[in-house]
Structures are given as structure tokens and as C-alpha cells.
Amino acid sequence: MTRARLDNLTASLSTPKLDAVVLNPGPTLTYLTGQQFHLMERPVVLFIAPGKVPALVLPELEALKAERFPYKVQVFTYGENPLEWGEAFRKAILALDLDGKQIGVEFRQLRLLEFDYLIAGANNADFPDASEALVQLRLRKDKAEVDAMRRAVKIAQDALEAVIPLIKIGMTERELSGELVIQLLRHGSDPELPFSPIVSSGPNSSNPHASPSDRKLQAGDMLVVDWGATYNHYISDLTRTFAVGEVDAECQKIHKIVQEANAAGRAAGKPGAPCAAVDIAAREVIEKAGYGKYFTHRTGHGIGMEAHEDPYMRGDNQQLLEVGMAYTVEPGIYLPNRNGVRVEDNMVVTETGAESLSDMPREIRVVG
Amino acid sequence: MTRARLDNLTASLSTPKLDAVVLNPGPTLTYLTGQQFHLMERPVVLFIAPGKVPALVLPELEALKAERFPYKVQVFTYGENPLEWGEAFRKAILALDLDGKQIGVEFRQLRLLEFDYLIAGANNADFPDASEALVQLRLRKDKAEVDAMRRAVKIAQDALEAVIPLIKIGMTERELSGELVIQLLRHGSDPELPFSPIVSSGPNSSNPHASPSDRKLQAGDMLVVDWGATYNHYISDLTRTFAVGEVDAECQKIHKIVQEANAAGRAAGKPGAPCAAVDIAAREVIEKAGYGKYFTHRTGHGIGMEAHEDPYMRGDNQQLLEVGMAYTVEPGIYLPNRNGVRVEDNMVVTETGAESLSDMPREIRVVG
Numbered sequence: 001m002t003r004a005r006l007d008n009l010t011a012s013l014s015t016p017k018l019d020a021v022v023l024n025p026g027p028t029l030t031y032l033t034g035q036q037f038h039l040m041e042r043p044v045v046l047f048i049a050p051g052k053v054p055a056l057v058l059p060e061l062e063a064l065k066a067e068r069f070p071y072k073v074q075v076f077t078y079g080e081n082p083l084e085w086g087e088a089f090r091k092a093i094l095a096l097d098l099d100g101k102q103i104g105v106e107f108r109q110l111r112l113l114e115f116d117y118l119i120a121g122a123n124n125a126d127f128p129d130a131s132e133a134l135v136q137l138r139l140r141k142d143k144a145e146v147d148a149m150r151r152a153v154k155i156a157q158d159a160l161e162a163v164i165p166l167i168k169i170g171m172t173e174r175e176l177s178g179e180l181v182i183q184l185l186r187h188g189s190d191p192e193l194p195f196s197p198i199v200s201s202g203p204n205s206s207n208p209h210a211s212p213s214d215r216k217l218q219a220g221d222m223l224v225v226d227w228g229a230t231y232n233h234y235i236s237d238l239t240r241t242f243a244v245g246e247v248d249a250e251c252q253k254i255h256k257i258v259q260e261a262n263a264a265g266r267a268a269g270k271p272g273a274p275c276a277a278v279d280i281a282a283r284e285v286i287e288k289a290g291y292g293k294y295f296t297h298r299t300g301h302g303i304g305m306e307a308h309e310d311p312y313m314r315g316d317n318q319q320l321l322e323v324g325m326a327y328t329v330e331p332g333i334y335l336p337n338r339n340g341v342r343v344e345d346n347m348v349v350t351e352t353g354a355e356s357l358s359d360m361p362r363e364i365r366v367v368g
Numbered sequence: 369m370t371r372a373r374l375d376n377l378t379a380s381l382s383t384p385k386l387d388a389v390v391l392n393p394g395p396t397l398t399y400l401t402g403q404q405f406h407l408m409e410r411p412v413v414l415f416i417a418p419g420k421v422p423a424l425v426l427p428e429l430e431a432l433k434a435e436r437f438p439y440k441v442q443v444f445t446y447g448e449n450p451l452e453w454g455e456a457f458r459k460a461i462l463a464l465d466l467d468g469k470q471i472g473v474e475f476r477q478l479r480l481l482e483f484d485y486l487i488a489g490a491n492n493a494d495f496p497d498a499s500e501a502l503v504q505l506r507l508r509k510d511k512a513e514v515d516a517m518r519r520a521v522k523i524a525q526d527a528l529e530a531v532i533p534l535i536k537i538g539m540t541e542r543e544l545s546g547e548l549v550i551q552l553l554r555h556g557s558d559p560e561l562p563f564s565p566i567v568s569s570g571p572n573s574s575n576p577h578a579s580p581s582d583r584k585l586q587a588g589d590m591l592v593v594d595w596g597a598t599y600n601h602y603i604s605d606l607t608r609t610f611a612v613g614e615v616d617a618e619c620q621k622i623h624k625i626v627q628e629a630n631a632a633g634r635a636a637g638k639p640g641a642p643c644a645a646v647d648i649a650a651r652e653v654i655e656k657a658g659y660g661k662y663f664t665h666r667t668g669h670g671i672g673m674e675a676h677e678d679p680y681m682r683g684d685n686q687q688l689l690e691v692g693m694a695y696t697v698e699p700g701i702y703l704p705n706r707n708g709v710r711v712e713d714n715m716v717v718t719e720t721g722a723e724s725l726s727d728m729p730r731e732i733r734v735v736g
Contacts, residue, residue: 036579038563041476041676061665064575080666080682107480108409112497116475129480181559182550191549191564195406207432211404297429298448308409314448 003071005032009137010050016133019101020049022118026109027305028134030233033069037062043085043114046073047096047103055092089121099123104130135310140324145304146348146357148234149326152189153346153357155229156236159183160360167223167367169244170216173199176225177212184229194235194307198226201244205340208297208332217368219245222255222339228307237307237328238358239344244368247339254291254333255341255364261285262343262362265299265313265329269347269354275317275327282331283315291333300328303346325349329356371439373400377505378418384501387469388417390486394477395673396502398601401437405430411453411482414441415464415471423460457489467491472498503678508692513672514716514725516602517694520557521714521725523597524604527551528728535591535735537612538584541567544593545580552597562603562675565595569612573708576665576700585736587613590623590707596675605675605696606726607712612736615707622659622701623709623732629653630711630730633667633681633697637715637722643685643695650699651683659701668696671714693717 009032013021023029023046025037037044037058044062047055053074056066060077074095078088093099099122105115107129118127141149162183167176177199184193200210202221210224217223221244228237241255265282279299286295300313303326311319313327330344345358377400381389391397391414393405405412405426412430415423421442424434428445442463446456461467467490473483475497486495509517530551535544545567552561568578570589578592585591589612596605609623633650647667654663668681671694679687681695698712713726 061576065577080680081684105480107484110480112473112475112478112480112483115480116497129484177559178553182553185546185550185553191545191561193559196559208429209433312448316449 005137006048006054006071009048012133012136013050013104016104016128016130017102018104018128018130018133020047020096020098021104021130021134022047023106024110024114026106027309028106028109028138031138031305035065035068036233037065039111043117045089045114047092047098049096049098052096055095057088057092086117086120089117093122098125100125102126102128104128104133106131106134138304139302139310140322141304141326141348142324145234146324146326148232149236149304149346149348150357152229152231152234152236153238155184155187155189155231156227156238157358157360159187159189159229160225160227160240162187164365164367167217167242169219169368172214172216173201173204173212174214176217180225180227184227187229188231189229190231192230194228194230194237198224200224200340202339203337205241206334206336206338208334208340208342217244219368220247222247222251222341223367224340224342226342226344233305235303235305235307236346236358237303237344238346238360239330239342240360240362241341241343241364242367243364245366251339251341252364254335254339257286257289257291258331258333258341258343259362261331262329262345265331266345266347266354266356269321269349271321271323271349271351273321275311275313275319275321276315278313278327278329279315279317282329286331286333294333294335295331296334297332300330302327321349321354323349323351373505374416374422374439377416380501380504381418381472384472384496384498385470386472386496386498386501388415388464388466389472389498389502390415391474392478392482394474395677396474396477396506399506399673403433403436404601405433407479411485413457413482415460415466417464417466420464423463425456425460454485454488457485461490466493468493470494470496472496472501474499474502506672507670507678508690509672509694509716510692513602514692514694516600517604517672517714517716518725520597520599520602520604521606523552523555523557523599524595524606525726525728527555527557527597528593528595528608530555532733532735535585535610537587537736540582540584541569541572541580542582544585548593548595552595555597556599557597558599560598562596562598562605566592568592568708570707571705573609574702574704574706576702576708576710585612587736588615590615590619590709591735592708592710594710594712601673603671603673603675604714604726605671605712606714606728607698607710608728608730609709609711609732610735611732613734619707619709620732622703622707625654625657625659626699626701626709626711627730629699630697630713633699634713634715634722634724637689637717639689639691639717639719641689643679643681643687643689644683646681646695646697647683647685650697654699654701662701662703663699664702665700668698670695689717689722691717691719
């Protein structure tokens with residue numbers, strides 16, 4: 001992490017005509033500072049304006065963090081009494097001369113908590129959504145970023161392989177999820193996982209976003225495991241679906257279809273192809289097999305520092321893929337209250353196509 | 369979780385003159401629904417208005433979650449294209465007749481993402497901060513809540529006791545933190561920890577909010593461990609400070625002072641006492657010992673579903689303690705770039721005083 005990322009940002013501000021941006025804790029702030037801050041009841045914001053020393057507002061007891069920034073910042077701290085917090089915001093705004101200016105913010109990240117201090121502290125300023133410009137910064141992953149994602153994929157795959165022999169009929173989804181988390185950490189994931197693993201069996205697997213429950217695995221269940229690791233702020237997000245003991249013919253069939261859809265989606269990515277092409281390639285396989293109405297979500301989403309980020313693999317997204325963009329391919333078929341299947345890989349666009357960072361077997365495997 | 373919590377909320381809306389509240393994913397939404405939603409790029413909001421069936425806006429692929437609510441809700445789902453999301457908001461607003469109304473929101477939780485859909489969807493509505501009214505709902509913990517917190521404390525204590533024999537000179541802070549997370553999960557914590565453990569040694573321990581680094585433990589270090597577990601959405605948040613091998617006389621001394629300050633803070637809580645009394649009791653011990661300027665934060669914060677919530681143990685907070693309120697007592701002394709000490713317990717106000725849910729030895733213990 002060098003100050004090059006900051007320079008890229010300030011250079012990009014001229015296009016959307018912004019005088020500054022202000023960031024609160026989240027992936028963009030971490031990307032631009034190398035430091036992780038938490039969203040909490042005490043606001044933390046970084047003001048960035050071209051040609052000026054960035055201004056950081058934060059609680060006194062976190063002041064030391066500013067020393068680890070890869071560039072100089074002006075620090076405005078506040079104490080424990082919330083009545084004094086506005087003053088720190090005002091000082092930072094004065095230091096960067098932001099009254100009446102266009103100050104970009106991230107609508108998906110900024111809370112009314114920070115926004116309220118900002119509008120009170122900056123007279124006649126506007127706060128447009130600068131997400132588009134900020135998303136651009138992180139859209140094309142460089143080699144170090146891809147290496148971190150590759151490592152996050154390897155950690156996740158090794159962790160699940162360590163758990164598979166332990167899966168038994170009668171084990172609960174929650175127990176399996178707990179063991180998987182432990183193995184993710186043992187294999188080197190950073191402690192903050194990108195998300196809690198989804199472990200869903202039988203009828204629960206027909207809910208794409210199920211939380212692990214106390215349901216016990218039964219013979220005949222499909223078992224969906226959607227999990228990931230974090231390495232140096234970058235994440236992986238994979239899914240494999242297993243058969244618990246012997247499953248019926250339709251389960252076998254839908255798994256085969258989803259696996260083919262996944263392969264088609266993976267093959268469709270290349271520089272210059274629209275994101276829609278990835279979705280359409282995967283969806284066509286499922287539709288032709290007659291299960292189109294049971295594939296209820298987009299084919300994938302971008303990944304990097306966030307489990308969901310740009311670009312999105314939707315049928316209506318004409319955004320063109322570029323070298324270094326990273327995304328998931330994760331088609332699924334969900335038969336309500338019966339069974340579900342999803343197979344998910346993590347892709348990076350290369351000069352000639354798209355590489356899957358994940359290579360764990362995708363065939364249906366029998367467990368239990 | 370029954371619908372009683374919802375009824376308490378709607379009854380409370382008359383005082384701040386609100387026609388409705390709207391909640392996005394976070395502890396209040398979980399408290400009122402028993403369901404956990406994640407903050408992501410797809411907005412989820414629940415509108416609650418007295419005498420009306422609550423309205424839930426969420427992505428189609430999460431629609432099944434509504435069936436697990438402890439009361440009936442009207443569900444307004446949207447598909448993958450963000451251009452259609454506003455329509456789901458508008459339908460929910462029409463269903464509850466919220467145009468021109470006072471709709472309370474949580475400033476600390478609501479993002480501009482949801483806010484933007486709300487102001488576009490509700491004509492001439494106001495969105496005041498309803499945090500005060502909402503905080504009231506969760507302020508006094510009932511028996512089931514205290515039982516969950518007690519369990520979260522026991523899990524945390526048992527996990528750290530399992531790790532202590534493994535602590536060795538030369539181990540990194542990060543390794544120790546990883547092992548502690550594994551033991552928290554092994555001992556029954558829910559996978560989403562309240563926060564990543566702080567493990568800070570030597571000079572790093574003088575930063576109250578340090579992140580675990582690759583620094584190796586050395587003889588003579590103070591070692592601060594600030595950790596917690598989650599059980600059924602409720603959390604614990606404890607700190608103990610250890611001596612790595614032999615530490616100097618000043619380290620011994622500041623540990624003893626902090627331990628006395630912690631005891632004084634714990635003893636000061638009772639129904640009718642102001643929160644300030646807890647802070648003052650702990651702070652006096654440290655000030656009298658001549659280290660006042662090195663105790664750089666408030667004495668504690670409320671805990672429950674969040675690691676930081678009301679009430680706050682600050683010297684200027686005249687809020688009166690009531691039976692069932694839960695909070696931390698966590699005085700510290702931080703000698704810049706040398707060593708730090710903090711000792712933290714989790715308290716619940718009883719009829720006659722305040723009970724510490726945590727009972728792990730507070731004396732300085734030698735490790736390594």
C-alpha cells in the first residue's frame with residue numbers, strides 16, 4: 001500500500017466534478033489507507049481533496065492509527081462527549097476549505113450519523129454519491145490483489161477439504177458451520193471472515209441465503225456449503241453442493257445442470273465481453289433444461305475486499321469486462337421446500353479469457 | 369422472541385410523536401424480528417406503524433425469511449435490477465400510508481443508500497432520529513437476555529483459560545489472537561464474534577484499540593487481551609492483562625492500580641446511581657495514584673446485542689442506572705510507547721447493586 005492509490009483517487013475527482021471525497025470506515029477507506037477502522041458509535045471520517053493534506057477525524061484513543069498511514073494526514077481528534085464531536089468535523093472542513101464545495105460520499109457506506117455532522121459542519125456544501133468514481137479505483141485488481149485473493153481461495157478450499165471427512169448424518173448444520181469456521185482460521189484466514197458460512201441441508205438448501213440451523217443432516221439431503229476466507233483484506237467466496245448419502249434422481253439431475261451452467265458461465269468471461277454474457281451463458285443451460293424459474297438470482301457479483309462489489313453478472317448489465325476484474329460465477333437451482341444446488345467459483349479476467357482461482361472438484365460428492 | 373417487543377415499540381412511539389419507524393439491518397431489527405439480516409448492497413428495511421401490519425422490503429431471494437417472523441408482515445420484494453428497487457419502497461410506503469408522516473430512523477444504522485430510497489418514496493415525510501426511543505427498548509435486559517450474556521461471558525472465559533497455557537515467548541500477537549478465536553468457537557460462541565480480539569503486547573498495549581500484529585511476545589511485556597463471545601445474538605466483552613515473564617516494578621504497580629479502579633467501578637453501580645458515578649469511582653483511584661492523564665477513555669459502555677450501546681459510563685453522563693441495565697467497567701492506564709493495562713468486566717444492575725457476570729481472576733498472571 002503506497003500513496004499511489006491516493007493519487008489515483010485525487011486524479012479521478014475531476015471527471016465527476018468533485019472538490020473532495022469523505023470516507024467512513026469500510027473497504028474504500030481501508031484500500032486508501034491500509035488501515036482498518038470499525039463502524040461504531042464514534043464516527044471516523046477521512047477528507048481527501050486534491051492538492052491538500054488529507055484530514056482525518058477520529059476519537060482521541062485511536063489517534064495512534066494515523067501514524068501508520070502511508071502518507072501525511074492532518075488529525076482532528078475528539079473526546080468522549082458527543083457534544084464536542086461536531087467541532088472536530090468543523091475544524092477538518094475549515095482546514096480543507098470545504099464550505100460550499102462538492103464533497104463526494106459513498107451512499108452504501110455513509111450513515112446518517114456521519115452525514116449529520118457533515119451537513120452541520122460544511123456550510124452550503126453538496127454531498128453527491130461518489131460511489132461510481134470510488135468503485136473504479138478498486139475495479140481492476142493488480143497482481144498483489146489477485147495474489148491475496150488466490151491465497152484466500154486456497155485457504156477456503158483447504159479448510160473445506162479438512163472438514164469433509166468429518167461430515168456425518170445426524171450432525172447439525174450449525175455444528176458443521178462451526179467446524180468449517182475453525183478450519184478456515186487454522187488454515188490461515190484473517191479472523192474477520194467475509195461472511196458466516198452458509199451450511200444448508202434438504203429443504204433449507206432451497207433458500208439461497210439460509211443461516212445454519214439446528215437441523216440434522218439426513219440421508220437423501222442435498223447439502224449446500226457457501227463459504228470463504230479473508231487474506232490481507234481480500235476475500236474468497238465459494239460454493240459446493242454435496243449429496244448426503246444417496247439422493248434421488250432429480251437431485252442428481254439438477255446438480256449436473258448447475259455444474260454445466262457454472263462451466264458455461266466460467267467460459268464466457270473475457271476482456272470486452274459484457275457482464276450480461278456471463279449471466280446469459282449460465283442461465284441458458286438451466287433454462288434449456290427446464291429449470292429456469294428455479295434459478296432466482298443473478299449469476300454472480302464482483303469480489304475483492306468485499307463479498308459483493310462491482311461488477312455484477314446480471315443479464316441486463318452491459319458493463320464490459322476488463323483485465324483484472326474479479327467476480328463470482330454461481331448459478332443455482334432451488335426447488336422450494338425440497339432441495340437446492342449451487343456451484344460457485346471465483347474468476348479473474350485475463351488477457352485472453354477468465355481464470356478460475358478455485359479448482360476444487362465441482363462434481364457431486366457423497367458425504368455422511 | 370414474541371410480538372411483545374413489537375407492541376412495546378408501537379406503544380412508545382407516541383412520546384416522541386412518531387407515526388412510524390423504519391429499520392435497516394442491525395441489532396434493533398434483529399431484536400424486533402428475531403431474524404438476522406446483513407447490511408449489503410441490496411437494501412432491507414422494515415416499516416413499523418401502530419395499528420398496521422408491518423411492511424418489509426427485501427430482495428426476492430430472501431423472501432423466505434419473512435415466514436420466520438414472530439408476527440405477520442406485508443412483504444414487498446424486488447429483483448436484481450436496482451432500477452426497480454424504489455418501486456418496492458414506494459409500495460410499502462403506500463401500504464402504510466406514510467406520505468407526509470414522521471418516520472423515525474436510526475442515525476447510527478441507516479445508510480444514505482436506504483435513506484435515498486426513503487426520501488424518494490415517501491412524499492413530504494420527515495425522518496427524525498428515533499435512536500433514543502429505540503435504545504429504550506433494549507436498555508433493560510430481561511432474564512432471558514441476561515442468561516444469554518452470562519453464557520457469552522462463560523464461553524469467553526473458558527476460551528481464554530484454554531489459551532493461556534499455550535502462550536509462549538516468541539509467539540506473535542496474531543497467532544495468539546487466532547488461537548483465541550478458535551477456542552471461542554470451540555467453546556460455543558456463535559460464528560459472528562462481537563469483535564476481533566485485541567491482543568497487544570509491550571508498546572502496542574499502550575494503544576487501547578490496537579489490532580493484533582506480527583510482533584512477538586517478549587519477556588518484560590505487558591499483554592492486553594480484550595475479547596468476547598456471542599451467544600444467541602448477545603455478547604460478552606472482557607479484558608485481562610498479563611505479564612510476559614518478569615515485568616518491571618512500574619508495570620506491576622499500574623496493574624495493581626487498574627485492578628483497584630476496576631473494583632471501585634464495579635462497586636459503584638446500583639439502581640438510582642448515575643452512570644457518572646461508575647466512571648468517577650474508577651477514575652478517582654487512578655488519579656489519586658498519579659496516573660490520571662494515562663486513563664484516556666471512559667470507564668465503560670453498555671453491552672447487550674452490541675459491543676457498544678447505551679448506557680455509557682462517562683463522568684458527564686447523569687443518566688440513572690436501572691435494574692437490568694448492562695455495561696462494562698474497563699479502566700486502563702496507557703504509558704505511551706511503553707506498556708498498557710486494562711481490566712474489564714461485564715456488569716448487570718440488580719435490585720441491590722450490580723453483579724459482575726465475569727469472575728475470571730483479575731490479578732496479574734505470568735505467562736510465557
